[in-house]
Amino acid sequence: MTAMKKCIGECRQCAGLFRLGRDVEAALSMVDVFEGAQQLLLSGSADVQQRWAQVLSQMFDCQERHDWLGLADYMEYELIGLLESVPA
Template identity: 70%
Template sequence: MSALNQSLDQCRQCAALFRLGRDVEAALAMVDVFEQAQQHLSAAAADVQQAWAQILMHMLDCQERQDWLGLADFMEYELAELLESARR
């Protein structure tokens, strides 16, 4: 399994933990997900990096509001899609 596929799986698993209400466990896993995403996206085009910064800002805002379902949505859909676009 490639590193990017592994990151996508971790992203979706973390989102599932948030959906299940396991926010403490998910928040710990989220740190690793964000670090890996940053590594994958650091060499991407400027527009992709800008999108990453916006998504990250939205996710951190969700975390601050304790909007776990919103955070899960951003991780499972927006971040996963952005990581997929970095593959191309």
Template identity: 70%
Template sequence: MKTRLKCVGECRQCAALFRLGRDVEAALTMVDVFDEAQTSLVSAPEDVQLAWACLLNQMLACQERQDWLGLADFMEYELVELLESGAA
């Protein structure tokens, strides 16, 4: 539970970095956030794990096309919601 709360905070911080145009720093942080999210969601129900896989693909697509604001939105809203639903 504490890991998920920590991960939620880090998601929001990383999203803020993307919004500030600090994409290199944010991208480095994002790797750690995704790793923590993966670890946190490994024991979640199957539907949450499938949602995580889909969300991860969408976030990586945003990164590939350098859509930093879209990536920030996914991290701050969708990923946080997924982590909180996985905690239930």
């Protein structure tokens, strides 16, 4: 399994935890997911890196509001879409 596929799988798993209301467990997992995503997205274009900063900011806003479903959506759709836009 590639690092990209592993990271995408971890995004989906973490988003699922948020959807199940397991926010403490998901928040701990989220730290590792974001570190892995950061490493993968550093190889992307300047546009990808700018979009990563925007998505990350929006996810942190969701976390501050305790909007776990919104955070799950950002992780599962926006972050995964961004990861998939980076050439292998």
